[in-house]
Every structure is written in C-alpha cells, then in structure tokens.
Amino acid sequence: GAAMLLWLWLWLCGCCWPARGLRIHEYLYFQVLSPGDIRYIFTATPAKDFGGVFNTRYEQIHLVPADPPEACGELNNGVFIQDQIALVERGGCSFLSKTRVIQEHGGRAVIIADNAYDNDSFYIEMIQDSSRRTADIPALFLLGRDGYMIRRSLEQHGLPWAVISIPVNVTSIPTYEMMQPPWTFW
Numbered sequence: 001g002a003a004m005l006l007w008l009w010l011w012l013c014g015c016c017w018p019a020r021g022l023r024i025h026e027y028l029y030f031q032v033l034s035p036g037d038i039r040y041i042f043t044a045t046p047a048k049d050f051g052g053v054f055n056t057r058y059e060q061i062h063l064v065p066a067d068p069p070e071a072c073g074e075l076n077n078g079v080f081i082q083d084q085i086a087l088v089e090r091g092g093c094s095f096l097s098k099t100r101v102i103q104e105h106g107g108r109a110v111i112i113a114d115n116a117y118d119n120d121s122f123y124i125e126m127i128q129d130s131s132r133r134t135a136d137i138p139a140l141f142l143l144g145r146d147g148y149m150i151r152r153s154l155e156q157h158g159l160p161w162a163v164i165s166i167p168v169n170v171t172s173i174p175t176y177e178m179m180q181p182p183w184t185f186w
Contacts, residue, residue, distance in 0.1 A: 026045070026046065027043050027044070027045060028043075028044050028045070028046055028054070028140055028166075028167050029041050029042065029043055029044070029166075029167060029168040029169075029170050030042055030044065030063075030111075030164050030165065030166035030167060030168055031164060031165045031166075031168050031179070032063070032150065032162050032163070032164050033060060033162075033163045033164060033165060034159075034162060034163040035153050035154065035157045035159060035162065037153055037157075038149060038150055038153045038162070038181070040179055040180060040181040041168060041170060041173070041176060041179045041180055042142065042146050042150075042181065043143075043146075043180075043184075044111060044140035044141060044142045045123045045125075045126075045140065045141045046138065046139070046140055046141075047095060047099070047126040047127070047128075047138075047139040047140070047141070048125050048126060048127050049127050049128050050095075050096050050099065050126075050127075050128040050134065050135050050139065051099055051135050051136070051137060051138050051139035052109075052135070052136045052137050052138050053138055054109070054138050054166065054167050057165075057166070057167060058085075058108070058164075058165065058166050059165050060163050060164075060165060061084055061085055061108065061163070061164060061165075061166065062080070062084040062085065062161040062162070062163060062164075063084070063085050063086075063087050063111065063150070063161055063162040063163070063164045064077065064080050064081050064084050064085070064086055064087065064160065064161040065086075065087045065150075065151050065154060065161070066081065066086045066087065066088045066089075066102070069088065069089035069151075070088065070089050070090075070091050070092035070093065070098070071086065071088040071089075071098045071101045071102060071110075072092040072093035072097060072098065072101065073101065075101065075105055077160070078105040078106075080160060080161065081102060081105045081106065081107045082105060082106035082107070083106060083107075083108060084107060084108060084161070085107060085108055085109045085110070085111060085164065085166065086102040086105075086107045086109075086110045086111070087111050087113060087142075087147065087150065087151070087162075088102065088110055088111065088112045088113070089112070089113055089115050089147065090112055090113065090114050090115040090124075090144075091115045094128075094129035094131075095112055095126040095127070095128075095129075095139060095141075096128045096129045096131070096133060096135060096139075097129065098110060098112055098139075099112075099135040099137060099139040100133060100135050102137065103135055103136060103137045107137060108137060108138075109137050109138040109139070109140065109166075110137060110138070110139050110140070111140045111141075111142050111147075112126065112139060112140065112141055112142065113141075113142040113143070113144055113146065113147020113148070113150075114141070114142070114143060114144030114147065115144060116144040117144045117145060117147075117148040118144065118145060119143050119144035119145055120143055120144075120145040120146075120183060120184060121143070122143070123141055123143070124141055125141075126139060126141050145183055146181060146184075149181065149183065150162060
C-alpha cells in the first residue's frame with residue numbers, strides 16, 4: 001500500500017510535472033550573426049503573462065546592451081535602442097518595468113539576461129509585477145552565462161551592438177545542436 005503510493009507519487013513527480021513545465025517554457029531561439037566569435041543559436045523563454053509576441057521575423061536586427069544594464073530608468077543609449085532589440089540585465093526593478101523602459105525608448109523587444117553570470121541552465125519564469133501596468137513588446141529571458149558571453153564579446157571587439165536574427169526556427173536547421181554555444185550543457 002504505502003510502497004505503491006510512494007512509487008505512484010515518484011512517478012507523477014518524474015513524469016507529469018516536467019511535462020507541465022515544458023508547456024510553460026516554450027522556447028524561442030535567436031542567432032547571433034555578428035560578432036563572429038559568438039555566432040551561435042541561443043535559447044530564450046518568453047515572459048509568462050506580459051509582453052507581446054513576435055509577429056515578424058527579423059533577419060538582421062541590432063541587439064543593443066542597455067546602458068545602464070538594468071534598464072530601470074532613463075537610458076544613456078536609448079537612441080540606439082529605437083527600432084532595435086535591447087539586451088538588459090536582471091535586477092534593480094521588475095521584469096515588467098524593464099520591458100516598459102525599453103518600449104518607451106522605441107525598442108522592438110527586450111531580452112533580459114539573468115544577473116547570475118554562472119547560470120547556464122536555469123530559466124526563470126518572468127511574471128508581471130503587482131502593478132496594473134502592461135507592456136506590448138516581446139520580453140524574453142536569457143541565461144546569465146549567455147548574456148555575459150554576448151556582452152563580453154561586444155566589449156572585446158569594441159562594438160556597440162550585436163547583429164541577430166530572431167526568431168529562428170531550429171527545426172529547419174539540421175545542425176542546430178552544433179550551433180549552440182559550447183558552454184551550454186545539452
């Protein structure tokens with residue numbers, strides 16, 4: 001009796017919860033085209049209950065690191081974010097606040113990287129804050145390690161932004177696994 005219940009409970013934990021989690025985390029992919037040393041396909045997760053969706057595929061659009069990185073207020077490089085996508089760092093204010101700041105600067109979308117630079121596997125579920133505010137642009141969560149490597153490459157090359165393609169349909173790319181960042185665990 002008790003052993004059977006324990007087995008059933010463990011089976012439910014192992015089988016059903018991750019499946020539910022996978023449905024929550026639909027992944028969205030983008031490819032860095034430039035700089036070439038990080039020309040990989042990156043995985044991001046859309047915000048759970050705020051922000052818009054990608055109605056357009058951008059073949060080449062700038063991914064501009066926000067200055068300041070947390071993007072909780074006025075941006076020093078807001079002019080470069082107009083009609084582009086912003087790379088923002090987690091922390092300082094809510095995910096929704098960051099998304100609204102980028103939207104107010106004319107950004108097409110925001111990619112929020114975890115501020116834990118060693119995070120190479122844990123996707124955080126971005127939910128709205130307790131305010132009644134909304135955001136219309138897509139908001140994506142990126143692993144901290146990926147965000148750090150993109151920013152580091154831009155700094156090393158003295159570049160103000162990366163060029164990306166988003167969203168990317170990975171099912172049409174037979175070599176997709178080979179195009180993931182080498183620091184990613186499969």
